Amino acid sequence: MASSSQNNFDLNAVPNVQPEIRHSSSLSQKDPLMTNASVMLDDAVAASVARGIITPQDEKLLADRTDVEAINDSMALSIQCASSVSNIARRLQVRGNEVQELRTQVLSLQRRNRGLQQENKELKKLVDAYANDLGKKYSELEMNTNRLREQQESLLLEVQKNFKISRPEA
Template identity: 90%
Template sequence: MMCLMYNQKSGVHYPYLKKDPLITNGSVMLDDAVAASVAKGIITPQDEKLLANRTDIEAINDSMALSIQCASSVSNMARRLQVRGNEVQELRTQVLNLQRRNRSLQQENKELKKLVDSYANDMEKRYSELEMNTNRLQEQQESLLLEVQKKL
């Protein structure tokens, strides 16, 4: 977490360079307003006055601490971007797998439709044959009934 001082008049957070760090509840990585305030005013006129009263070693140490914090923020962002990149790659792989599966299912559906159509055509032919046989049997039955009635 970045050591920041909050100026109530301006409403701006800026690096706090005294020996006793003041830690804010805000986060540069999580709060855009804090990050913008820090980025806009890394060295303010008030900070220049504070730095003027510090020894060279203290100023160098403060500057190095701020540089390390910035490098850490950049490193954290790079890790987050890499994780997001990995997530995107995983999602792309899932999409490709789903597309392949979809094509496979579409092909299977086409084959099933052909089978159903073939089955329906075959059943239609059989039904027609059965209907013809039924009609023929009815005709034969009627013919036999007529012959039996004639003989009686």
């Protein structure tokens, strides 16, 4: 960290200044940059600085420094900016890996889904064939049951008729 023998620079110190909003045409961020924002205290501002932007608050902080202190503070800012950019790059790489893994999973699930759809079609054909076959067998069974019922009734009538004949009426 940059520190001087005359001034100890505290990175956690927040100046007691009313924030002023400055819009810069060179800013590509969506949010306006506060003029009392500090690259040493805010990673988002540090990322902006990595794109070549120094805030007015940082200019004030650096203006009170000797050349050596300003160089040391600038180096600290550069290191922090590089660290922030590196951190963002790592996050993007992790997200990219996650996206690639999810794409692979989606493709695998799509292949599995196609296989299951094909299996479902084959099972539906089997069920339809079984249902048709079962329907035919049911119709045959129903016809046989009706024939047997008719034969039973005719045998019953014949038995009753023969029973009456073999028994004389008193």
